[in-house]
Amino acid sequence: MSDSPNSNTPESFEELSRSEPADKAGGSGAVVSSLKNVLQQSGLLRGGKALAMLNQKGGFDCPSCAWPDPDGKRSPSEFCENGAKAVASETTRRLVTTTFFEKYSVVELAEQSDYWHDQQGRIEQPFYLPEGETHYEPISWENAFEKIGGHLRNLGDPNEAIFYTSGRTSNEAAFLYQLFARTFGTNNLPDCSNMCHESSGLALKQSIGVAKGTVSLEDIHNAELLLIIGQNPGTNHPRMLSSLQEAKENGARIISINPLQEAGLKAFAHPQRMSQLLGGKTEIADDFICLKTNGDQALFKGVAKRILENARTRSDVLDTDFIENFANGFEVFRAKTDSEDWDELVRLSGATREQMEMLGDAFCENERIISCWAMGLTQHRNAVATIQELSNLHLMRGAIGKYGAGLCPVRGHSNVQGDRTMGICEIMPEAFHRSLESAFGIKSPREMGHHVVDAIRAMKAGNGKVFFAMGGNFLSASPDTDYTAEALGNCDLTVHVSTKLNRSHLITGKEALILPCLGRSERDEQKSGLQWITVENSMGIVSRSQGRLQPASQWLKSEVAIVCGLARATLLEEDKIDWGLFEADYSFIRDKIEEVIPGFDSFNERVSQPGGFYLYNAAKERVFETGTGKANFFACDLDIEAAKENHLLLMTIRSHDQYNTTVYGLDDRYRGVYGERRVIFMNKVDMERLDLRPEAIVDVSSQFEDETRTLNRFIALPYEIPEGCAAMYFPEANPLVPLNHGARGSFTPASKSIQIRIAQSGA
Numbered sequence: 001m002s003d004s005p006n007s008n009t010p011e012s013f014e015e016l017s018r019s020e021p022a023d024k025a026g027g028s029g030a031v032v033s034s035l036k037n038v039l040q041q042s043g044l045l046r047g048g049k050a051l052a053m054l055n056q057k058g059g060f061d062c063p064s065c066a067w068p069d070p071d072g073k074r075s076p077s078e079f080c081e082n083g084a085k086a087v088a089s090e091t092t093r094r095l096v097t098t099t100f101f102e103k104y105s106v107v108e109l110a111e112q113s114d115y116w117h118d119q120q121g122r123i124e125q126p127f128y129l130p131e132g133e134t135h136y137e138p139i140s141w142e143n144a145f146e147k148i149g150g151h152l153r154n155l156g157d158p159n160e161a162i163f164y165t166s167g168r169t170s171n172e173a174a175f176l177y178q179l180f181a182r183t184f185g186t187n188n189l190p191d192c193s194n195m196c197h198e199s200s201g202l203a204l205k206q207s208i209g210v211a212k213g214t215v216s217l218e219d220i221h222n223a224e225l226l227l228i229i230g231q232n233p234g235t236n237h238p239r240m241l242s243s244l245q246e247a248k249e250n251g252a253r254i255i256s257i258n259p260l261q262e263a264g265l266k267a268f269a270h271p272q273r274m275s276q277l278l279g280g281k282t283e284i285a286d287d288f289i290c291l292k293t294n295g296d297q298a299l300f301k302g303v304a305k306r307i308l309e310n311a312r313t314r315s316d317v318l319d320t321d322f323i324e325n326f327a328n329g330f331e332v333f334r335a336k337t338d339s340e341d342w343d344e345l346v347r348l349s350g351a352t353r354e355q356m357e358m359l360g361d362a363f364c365e366n367e368r369i370i371s372c373w374a375m376g377l378t379q380h381r382n383a384v385a386t387i388q389e390l391s392n393l394h395l396m397r398g399a400i401g402k403y404g405a406g407l408c409p410v411r412g413h414s415n416v417q418g419d420r421t422m423g424i425c426e427i428m429p430e431a432f433h434r435s436l437e438s439a440f441g442i443k444s445p446r447e448m449g450h451h452v453v454d455a456i457r458a459m460k461a462g463n464g465k466v467f468f469a470m471g472g473n474f475l476s477a478s479p480d481t482d483y484t485a486e487a488l489g490n491c492d493l494t495v496h497v498s499t500k501l502n503r504s505h506l507i508t509g510k511e512a513l514i515l516p517c518l519g520r521s522e523r524d525e526q527k528s529g530l531q532w533i534t535v536e537n538s539m540g541i542v543s544r545s546q547g548r549l550q551p552a553s554q555w556l557k558s559e560v561a562i563v564c565g566l567a568r569a570t571l572l573e574e575d576k577i578d579w580g581l582f583e584a585d586y587s588f589i590r591d592k593i594e595e596v597i598p599g600f601d602s603f604n605e606r607v608s609q610p611g612g613f614y615l616y617n618a619a620k621e622r623v624f625e626t627g628t629g630k631a632n633f634f635a636c637d638l639d640i641e642a643a644k645e646n647h648l649l650l651m652t653i654r655s656h657d658q659y660n661t662t663v664y665g666l667d668d669r670y671r672g673v674y675g676e677r678r679v680i681f682m683n684k685v686d687m688e689r690l691d692l693r694p695e696a697i698v699d700v701s702s703q704f705e706d707e708t709r710t711l712n713r714f715i716a717l718p719y720e721i722p723e724g725c726a727a728m729y730f731p732e733a734n735p736l737v738p739l740n741h742g743a744r745g746s747f748t749p750a751s752k753s754i755q756i757r758i759a760q761s762g763a
């Protein structure tokens, strides 16, 4: 184990250069950047073949974000720059081999940057790090499974095992994985949603009875008013910009709500439209409401106040039919909102009263209203209340469960929503356990399992002994990197099913295994022939995905085959499940999914229709499956995290050249930062107050309760960000995120509102 869990710490910063932030996303810059990545990593033939199948019917689903593909006709290149980068990273011809691990010790590898790790290529075969050894060594699949099975069987309690999932895992693999964990006897199924949209899921479940969004692409294209809140689609969901462009051309008004004015929301040049490739563009946001980080709840309360004020003089403002027949709690909510003080809302939100009134009026003037949001809303202490405040606005106007209107949490990982549907969750409804038991003749445990933060605490306390990750990069994605490193280091065994090398392979338990798997783009050949898998996107469409490329190495296994191998090696004689059958032919897994999970009737057949099928979504039909049987208004208390005296409020965000912890490159083109990620964006006034010149080298420390966490040597950059706020890149900034600083109710780390102090480095 290395001493430095986060060692992106160079001594010099010669590579940094800067330009003005971009005034649009897409265009020829996007095309050049996609091609460069694909050519460098995969070559013309392999890369070209991969891109030709990306997001096509009969091809494979983009491993990048969860934005849906168009229902109807698709263009021959239905992908974006960042999808192309994800594919280039997966289809690279470089390999991490036995020679590689002979050359570098684990400590040496841990000293390299995340960017360097990704550059090393695909993992060629299983590798094992024995206790006390310094280098990984090759191991056969059989011996690898045996080691894991041995460790799991030796545990005093199945709850000492933790089974993490990252959201790229297919429905089939996810379903079998949770089946295995529950058969083994635990609900310890933390997943990346715990750090992502958990707050949305919880808020929406309580407000509207489903933990998912309620709109389709067609709704987006036909909305009159679209809010894009706390989201940077130009980088993280670039194909969403085509949808916003279409909405715009149909007359929509788009409002961006964000402390940063992101390029993709200013304007978009569609790389597949010749006129826009040559310099034209579509303006996207009509209005930009620049608020303070975490000011959203106050802003939404102001908007609600305005709507209620308008309703005093106009009878068409409130959807009284909806409020009376479909909703609950309106009067309490109205009284609470009336009691809020305008000056307080302005002070806490950082937006002006005029902006709140403008937004309130826009709600009143339009019927087809959609709110989209991502991490800017979910990763705060008050995230659940904020999202419920946003839902309140929709409920007042009946802007849900009707054409062109609804709530749209824009999901991150390409199958994160499907993984949850399949039962990857630390707590599942009783009906799910019953179906699982009757379909497989097993006993499904009911004791609540660990979410991510609890899993880290359990490992730290010595109660989590085997950590198994189906994808992802748990160490770097989790909060409090140093603490999480210690937690993982306490395990007897850590195992990662991965495509590429990452830091979680290097900060390990006493023993460690890396199990290399096929990526989405690759052929998955099993006993019955070529397999395909299914995924669910952000709008609840389930579709097929089939890779066609030659696998990066002959020793890779599919995630499904890995779960089956793991189950056989662990469960032994008690095992009642025919894992061999599932591994040989994935259609048998889908039959079982159909038996256990509502909404998957005739699964194999329906998902084989071009484009797949929409899962039933009750809220979309105005059936609200909440405790009250109605959609619920929430009257939450104002609860805003503002920067404390002498502190700034830090958000941790993604650059344009990364996919979560996978760093494809060192540029953030749209924000005008090149060659360097160890930067902190600050307001000019704050820099002057702290006597920092542009590009000063600073140390950043975060204060939480009585603990201080510090990161040394970051470059301070003046940027258009509200006073009192700052931004750094994830995952470099994760050592600053306190483990216990999480969203109330959902436990999502509050990685967008961290109290920090900044000092001149070495001062």
Ligand SMILES: Nc1nc2c(c(=O)[nH]1)N[C@H]1C(S)=C(S)[C@@H](COP(=O)(O)OP(=O)(O)OC[C@H]3O[C@@H](n4cnc5c(=O)[nH]c(N)nc54)[C@H](O)[C@@H]3O)O[C@H]1N2
Binding pocket: 064, 065, 066, 082, 196, 229, 230, 231, 232, 233, 235, 236, 237, 257, 258, 259, 260, 262, 292, 293, 294, 295, 296, 374, 375, 376, 377, 411, 412, 413, 651, 652, 653, 654, 655, 656, 658, 659, 660, 661, 752
């Ligand atoms: N290329 C690429 N695509 C990705 C990913 C990737 O890393 N790279 N990651 C995937 C995943 S897992 C996810 S979850 C999504 C993430 O997609 P995003 O949520 O767009 O990602 P972030 O970079 O975290 O950006 C959050 C945005 O919220 C804003 N923000 C921060 N704090 C606040 C606030 O208090 N209020 C408001 N209103 N705004 C705020 C920031 O300025 C920023 O624009 O993208 C997915 N797609």
Ligand SMILES: Nc1nc2c(c(=O)[nH]1)N[C@H]1C(S)=C(S)[C@@H](COP(=O)(O)OP(=O)(O)OC[C@H]3O[C@@H](n4cnc5c(=O)[nH]c(N)nc54)[C@H](O)[C@@H]3O)O[C@H]1N2
Binding pocket: 063, 165, 166, 167, 168, 169, 192, 193, 195, 196, 197, 375, 379, 412, 413, 470, 471, 472, 473, 474, 476, 477, 478, 479, 497, 498, 499, 500, 501, 502, 517, 518, 519, 520, 559, 652, 653, 654, 659, 660, 661, 662, 730, 731, 733, 734, 737, 751
């Ligand atoms: N500070 C801060 N922390 C955050 C966030 C933030 O905004 N700020 N965002 C949070 C969010 S939204 C999320 S979703 C999490 C992400 O957390 P994770 O999902 O755990 O992290 P990723 O970086 O997406 O995982 C990358 C690794 O997945 C593996 N991989 C890639 N493709 C495949 C595949 O097809 N199969 C398998 N088995 N493995 C594969 C590769 O080995 C790669 O190294 O991070 C969270 N952490």
Ligand SMILES: [Mo]
Binding pocket: 192, 195, 196, 197, 411, 412, 413
């Ligand atoms: Mo995410």
